[in-house]
Amino acid sequence: MTEQLIDSVGRRVNYVRISVTDRCDFRCVYCMSEEMTFLPRAQVLTLEEIATVARAFTELGVEKIRLTGGEPLVRGNIGELVDEIGALPGLSDFTMTTNGASLRKHAQRLFDGGLKRLNVSLDSLDRERFKALTRTGDLDKVIDGIRAAKEVGFERIKLNAVILKGRNDDEVLDLVDFARREGLDISFIEEMPLGDVSDHSRAETFYSSDDVKALIEARYSLMPSTVTTPGPSRYFKMSDSDSRIGFISPHSHNFCDSCNRVRVTVEGRLLLCLGNEHSVDLRAVLRRYPGDMDALKRAIINALPLKPERHHFTTDGDVQVVRFMNMTGG
Numbered sequence: 001m002t003e004q005l006i007d008s009v010g011r012r013v014n015y016v017r018i019s020v021t022d023r024c025d026f027r028c029v030y031c032m033s034e035e036m037t038f039l040p041r042a043q044v045l046t047l048e049e050i051a052t053v054a055r056a057f058t059e060l061g062v063e064k065i066r067l068t069g070g071e072p073l074v075r076g077n078i079g080e081l082v083d084e085i086g087a088l089p090g091l092s093d094f095t096m097t098t099n100g101a102s103l104r105k106h107a108q109r110l111f112d113g114g115l116k117r118l119n120v121s122l123d124s125l126d127r128e129r130f131k132a133l134t135r136t137g138d139l140d141k142v143i144d145g146i147r148a149a150k151e152v153g154f155e156r157i158k159l160n161a162v163i164l165k166g167r168n169d170d171e172v173l174d175l176v177d178f179a180r181r182e183g184l185d186i187s188f189i190e191e192m193p194l195g196d197v198s199d200h201s202r203a204e205t206f207y208s209s210d211d212v213k214a215l216i217e218a219r220y221s222l223m224p225s226t227v228t229t230p231g232p233s234r235y236f237k238m239s240d241s242d243s244r245i246g247f248i249s250p251h252s253h254n255f256c257d258s259c260n261r262v263r264v265t266v267e268g269r270l271l272l273c274l275g276n277e278h279s280v281d282l283r284a285v286l287r288r289y290p291g292d293m294d295a296l297k298r299a300i301i302n303a304l305p306l307k308p309e310r311h312h313f314t315t316d317g318d319v320q321v322v323r324f325m326n327m328t329g330g
């Protein structure tokens with residue numbers, strides 16, 4: 001029988017998010033500072049190491065893998081990694097979170113490699129504002145990337161929008177209407193206190209999911225959806241559209257009880273919780289015992305008791321975790 005990953009409070013871990021790079025072509029204000037120092041190559045897992053980690057997890061009963069970053073599409077040879085992971089037996093859900101800017105170039109390869117779903121981050125439909133929020137991004141490229149992904153056959157593409165008070169809260173309905181027109185799902189995310197960003201005070205920009213939901217309900221009535229996805233979104237649907245609307249609310253609706261996820265950082269740290277520092281260094285195991293799958297699996301199993309019962313994010317703007325999101329993977 002396959003071993004399973006069960007933590008100390010009985011939650012079964014069946015979902016892993018793997019960060020494949022800390023680098024990115026954007027500098028979103030809530031995610032990175034303007035000047036970033038990225039990790040030297042030797043500290044980052046190689047593609048082979050990432051594929052080995054993915055295999056170890058699937059052999060431990062993990063069925064869902066999401067590749068993220070940083071921006072996964074800036075990692076060289078990402079297509080080869082997708083091919084390898086896509087071929088692993090036992091995976092029922094293989095997804096990627098991307099800023100979408102280079103999907104026109106990569107979408108076909110990702111689809112052919114077995115990636116099943118895409119999440120694309122999109123916080124504004126206004127070119128200038130998009131540029132301000134991402135510091136470098138080009139809105140037209142992202143929209144073209146989303147269309148390219150649809151053309152090659154991706155279904156149920158989901159937009160992720162982080163809403164910041166005073167920056168893009170007036171675009172909530174426009175984003176919903178864009179999702180409806182393009183046949184996409186959309187999740188609204190509360191900003192999380194990860195990394196010390198200089199651009200804004202998080203206490204001032206915090207915008208709760210309940211407030212976003214109220215804005216949407218001024219135009220559409222939202223019915224709770226029975227859909228469950230591997231992630232922490234709560235989903236709603238509208239009577240006249242297939243698009244689903246999700247809310248990821250680490251502050252206002254704690255989702256720890258049903259947490260089935262762990263993360264692997266770009267340096268190969270197995271993080272048991274996004275909001276805590278508990279971790280185990282898988283890179284050390286990979287490099288000390290090259291090719292020893294049992295040693296790797298044992299390290300993962302032994303790490304599980306470290307998974308905390310819940311995170312302790314607050315909305316007072318304090319930085320509670322000094323890691324930036326690009327290190328961890330969203």
Ligand code: SAM
Pocket residue numbers: 024030031068069070071072097098099119120121160161162189190191192193194325326329330
């Ligand atoms: N570069 C890809 C992208 O932007 O989709 C993948 C990595 S990004 C870190 C993953 C998700 O995390 C994005 O949807 C982004 O909006 C979100 N994110 C980044 N920093 C965040 C923060 N401080 N609070 C909440 N969400 C954040």
Ligand code: SF4
Pocket residue numbers: 024025026027028031032069070071098099121325326
């Ligand atoms: Fe890059 Fe994604 Fe972070 Fe934006 S949210 S800076 S696109 S990693």
